[in-house]
Amino acid sequence: MSYEQEEEDHYGPGYEVGSYTKDYNDGPYDGESDLNVNSNPEGKPRILLMGLRRSGKSSIQKVVFHKMSPNETLFLESTNKIVKDEISNSSFVQFQIWDFPGQVDFFDSNFDCEMIFGGCGALVFVIDAQDDYIDALMKLNLTVTRAYKVNPNIRFEVFIHKVDGLSDDHKIEAQRDIHQRANDELMEEGFDSVNLSFYLTSIYDHSIFEAFSKVVQKLIPQLPTLENLLNIFVSNSGIEKAFLFDVVSKIYIATDSSPVDMQSYELCCDMIDVVVDISCIYGTKDADGAAFDHQSLSLIKLNNSTILYLREVNRFLALVCILREDHFARQGLIDYNFVCFRNAIQEVFEVRMQVQQATNNTNPNVGELIQPLNSVALKE
Numbered sequence: 611m612s613y614e615q616e617e618e619d620h621y622g623p624g625y626e627v628g629s630y631t632k633d634y635n636d637g638p639y640d641g642e643s644d645l646n647v648n649s650n651p652e653g654k655p656r657i658l659l660m661g662l663r664r665s666g667k668s669s670i671q672k673v674v675f676h677k678m679s680p681n682e683t684l685f686l687e688s689t690n691k692i693v694k695d696e697i698s699n700s701s702f703v704q705f706q707i708w709d710f711p712g713q714v715d716f717f718d719s720n721f722d723c724e725m726i727f728g729g730c731g732a733l734v735f736v737i738d739a740q741d742d743y744i745d746a747l748m749k750l751n752l753t754v755t756r757a758y759k760v761n762p763n764i765r766f767e768v769f770i771h772k773v774d775g776l777s778d779d780h781k782i783e784a785q786r787d788i789h790q791r792a793n794d795e796l797m798e799e800g801f802d803s804v805n806l807s808f809y810l811t812s813i814y815d816h817s818i819f820e821a822f823s824k825v826v827q828k829l830i831p832q833l834p835t836l837e838n839l840l841n842i843f844v845s846n847s848g849i850e851k852a853f854l855f856d857v858v859s860k861i862y863i864a865t866d867s868s869p870v871d872m873q874s875y876e877l878c879c880d881m882i883d884v885v886v887d888i889s890c891i892y893g894t895k896d897a898d899g900a901a902f903d904h905q906s907l908s909l910i911k912l913n914n915s916t917i918l919y920l921r922e923v924n925r926f927l928a929l930v931c932i933l934r935e936d937h938f939a940r941q942g943l944i945d946y947n948f949v950c951f952r953n954a955i956q957e958v959f960e961v962r963m964q965v966q967q968a969t970n971n972t973n974p975n976v977g978e979l980i981q982p983l984n985s986v987a988l989k990e
């Protein structure tokens with residue numbers, strides 16, 4: 611992992627900024643089929659991680675994007691400067707995460723609100739649910755009101771974190787209480803239109819990956835198209851549930867419209883780990899050292915007549931499906947539909963690039979470029 615200091619003057623002398631870039635094993639990003647989430651003027655969409663000291667911000671970022679094991683986070687040192695993390699080198703989804711020190715002071719003249727909140731897509735506020743959260747709620751209110759005044763388009767995501775230490779009843783009660791207090795305070799101050807989303811998270815299970823998946827999904831302009839394609843695919847192939855995963859981070863960037871249950875998501879995450887680990891150890895690697903490639907495919911039969919089926923969509927994405935064993939008798943159909951699905955995904959990105967180019971050239975016929983997406987021909 612390379613770690614490099616950035617120019618201090620851009621953020622003011624009080625706020626040093628460090629940045630590091632993900633160093634995954636699949637080589638430099640080639641721009642082939644990226645999915646830029648809603649971007650800021652710099653081109654990179656930005657997700658801010660804020661919250662009180664020791665609430666777990668750095669741990670979340672390390673576990674989700676740097677494969678750090680949860681136990682190792684016990685040894686993380688307190689962050690004393692803004693740390694910028696580029697999730698772009700090889701991951702399919704491209705954005706920046708800015709991890710803020712817990713003691714950040716918005717009233718400090720060095721804190722450039724316009725610059726920090728101006729180009730921000732989502733603000734994740736982390737609350738330690740194992741601690742007294744009254745101070746955290748005050749900070750949340752201050753942060754949200756401050757950020758909203760600068761940029762009303764920010765999505766506010768509240769992670770009620772470290773819930774591994776709480777009983778189920780306690781979790782629900784904490785969520786209800788935090789939800790109510792946070793919203794009441796905003797209403798009292800006249801911020802009725804601010805919308806906060808709440809998630810119960812822990813780095814010790816898959817809840818943090820699930821929550822981050824939802825945060826990232828909200829920033830993907832093509833999400834409705836991806837979901838639509840997945841719906842068409844599952845309904846024509848006898849599949850119960852399908853997730854489109856960013857393989858490196860195990861964030862799912864889209865799923866079909868049936869409800870997500872945590873166990874299914876965990877199973878699919880575990881399958882990705884198994885496939886990547888086996889491929890890394892026993893598979894052939896390409897020139898970039900990547901073990902996940904065009905031929906990556908895996909089938910796991912569970913002891914409850916369920917099948918997990920994984921197919922590579924492109925260098926960064928995998929489709930993981932859950933289906934009944936008897937439906938897999940029609941594997942030919944599933945594979946045929948999968949190829950149609952994969953081609954359609956490719957078209958989404960081609961169209962996106964065309965739209966971007968057309969917008970740059972102020973082409974008045976941009977709408978026509980969307981048409982190929984309506985013609986996905988799957989077999990039933």
Ligand SMILES: Nc1nc2c(ncn2[C@@H]2O[C@H](COP(=O)(O)OP(=O)(O)OP(=O)(O)O)[C@@H](O)[C@H]2O)c(=O)[nH]1
Nearest residue numbers: 664665666667668669683684688689712772812813
């Ligand atoms: N039980 C539990 N502990 C967690 C979880 N996430 C983080 N921690 C622990 O919380 C402590 C603080 O985590 P950090 O990630 O350093 O917190 P931070 O918010 O970045 O702290 P500052 O840099 O001081 O702002 C560490 O000991 C982590 O191991 C969680 O989900 N559950």
